[in-house]
Amino acid sequence: MPVTARVSMPSRGRRTAKLRIGEFGLIRTLQQRYRSKSSRILRGIGDDAAVIVSGHNRRQLLTTDLLAEGVHFNLRTATFADVGFRAAAANLSDIAAMGGTPEYVLVSLAMPRSASPAQVGQLYRGIMAACRPHDVRLIGGDTSASAMGWFINITLVGSAASRHVLLRSGAREGDDLYVTGTLGDSRAGLQLLRERAPAGSRRSLPPRHRRFLLNRHLRPTARIREGRWLSTGRWATSAIDISDGLSGDVRHLCEESDVGVDLDLSAVPISTACRVYATVANENPAMLALAGGEDYELLFTVPCGQRARFQRATASNRIRATRIGAMKSARQGLHMTLSNGRRRPLPFISYEHFSSKT
């Protein structure tokens, strides 16, 4: 790619932290260069999934993700079944963020010559364990040898009614900002796997909290039910899933919607396990949530006039959604309010800026 892709934009997430080409700059360049004029392509590059007209009032949703050994997973700390599950969940989560229903999956593998049938079998068991609850069928893929480690590429195809598609670009000034579930767990689980916490603190983390955090990292839940509920009920004006970390993903939502945000850091939902982990590991829980990534929760906006109705509806439908901020005009910019009440520009933070370990 041209050198312009190396703009001063920060590189995003763990995938590209060590690349000369920042992922964000590359995507912007591709988006501008290959913008398509077809009336059937409603969204190409730039959202969680592409949106294609597939029939009267029907939209097809397509998304793909690549996991590389040593970058996205480490076979010393995750089983093949875990890796397959996470790869599928990352794609399912993109369909959830579009408010869609996942339908078909294609899996491409490049594997070292030493790979065994048992390893491949485990990988597929993990993929299908994530897909089966949503009735997603395996319909194809590709197989290759790899000169360096494993590569797993998953493509997911889904659909939604045209009026139910959720885009990153629908947020408006005055909307409330919400997130499902809790944030920071996946990063805490990853740190436990890497055994970065001091030995003494690891001992003092109760086993149930450790199990919870490891599970949140290795077996993330794609919020398909929540995404469909938000879209079919016409609650959300926009949505994105949290794969890069709250500070990066809220930025994508703002850029695509051309709005600003005031994020209330003290409102960000953090699990008890993550709080206990943060205390014993001497970490800042807000940092785990802002910079962590791979929580695969949904970040979405709802008009503030709907607040009371929306909050009643989430309670009666057992949807966990926490209000964590408000959308502002683009001119007002992106800010966060700290627990001490101070307001700061929203930083772009990712753990990968501080660590090169995988």
Ligand code: ADP
């Ligand atoms: P997500 O984290 O939701 O999977 P990404 O940040 O990976 O989204 O990608 C954002 C957008 O950029 C998506 O529309 C994706 O299809 C597109 N994209 C990412 N990498 C490439 C690439 N190498 N070529 C073309 N499009 C890409």
Ligand code: MG
């Ligand atoms: Mg996404």
